[in-house]
Amino acid sequence: MRVMVIVKASPSSEAGELPSTELLEAMGKYNEELVKAGIMKSGDGLKPSSTGLRVRFRGNERIVTDGPFAETSELIAGYWLWEVASMDEAVEWVKRCPNPMREESDIEIRQFYEMDDFAASDPDGKVAAHEDKLRASVAMQDSTLAPYLFFAGRCDEALEFYKHALGATVAMLMRFNESPDAxxxxMLQKGFENKVMHATVQIGKLTVMCSDGCNDKSTFDGFRLALSLPSEDSCTGVFNSLAEGGKIDMPLSKTFWSPLYGMVTDKFGVGWMVMVPGEQSCV
Known part of the structure; x- marks a missing residue:
């Protein structure tokens, strides 16, 4: 069951009085308990209504009113989104909350509608299917995508190479013999027990994940990593570093989309497109 837990506004919150250090720390501990219990999905505090706006709908009219708004008891000062088993569970958690205001205050618990509640108005399920797609799209907006490279037993060597060529930094590294699970x-090729099971590497603003894999059969086919650099000098330096021991597939040159662009396959078989971004234009 999804519920919104609403912290109602009070005279002090509407006056913009910030919580004390003690209350901030108490709320931090409370939120930590909620997170550890798997209940809290999100939550935030809201600034006073004096910083807000209200839009009234009257037929085709849209009337905008500046805050502050007079009905303090009807305003919201903050909220949480929780996933709970029942309203009783939500009540028990709310009772454990520190008083969020300097004065007496109220916290309201409201249950979300679920699509099943609208079944009578959506007999063929089209609206529900559309909502599912929207939720998936929203989830993807917060997703991250990172390349995962398998170096067939040469991961340590590759990491040292990228440190030199690209200024890469290793954020995390675990070997197969360090895994908490056997x-x-x-599964492993003989001699791979001390090889890299997983590493997380930062190259510029890109996070790259890599491993030795389970054997020496990995290959890099069908893709390249596109690396953009701010100047022609830096582009040339990185391109030449990546080409050491590798193969230049297309020398650096000017193209219609970039003042300097080239393709190189490094000595580990990873293909790169190295470039200086061109000016963006709208057609």
Whole structure:
């Protein structure tokens, strides 16, 4: 069951009085308990209504009114979104909350509608299917995508190479023999016990994940990593560094989309497109 837990505004919150250090710390501990319990999905405090706007709908009219708004008891000062088993559970958690205001205050619990509640108005399920797609789209907006490279037993060597060529930094590295879970028997090629199981590497603003893989059969086919640099000098330096021991597939040159662009395959078989971004234009 999804519920919104609403912290109602009070005279002090509408006056813009900030919580004390003690209250901030108490709320931090309370939120930590909610997160550990798997209940809290999100939550935030709201600035006073004096910083807000209200839009009234009257037929085709849209009338905008500046805050502050007079009905303090009807205003919201903050909220949480929780996933709970029942309203009783939500009430028990609310009772544990520190008083969020300097004076007496109220916290309201409201249950969300679910699509099943609208079944009578959506007999063929089209609206529900559309809402599912929208939720998936929203979730993807907060997703991250990172390349995962398998170096067939040469991951340590590759990491050292990228540190030199690209200024890469290793944020995390774990070897197979350091894994808290035993590797399934027969999964690893003999001699791979001390190889890199997983590493997280930062190259510029890109996070790259990499591993030795389970054997020496990995290849890099069908893709390239596109690396943009701010100047022609930096582009040339990185391109030449990546080409050491590798192969230049297209020398650096001017193109219609970039003042300097080239393609290189490094000595580990990873393909790169190295460039200086061109000016963007709208057609």
């Amino acid at each position: 590797t399934p028997e027969g």
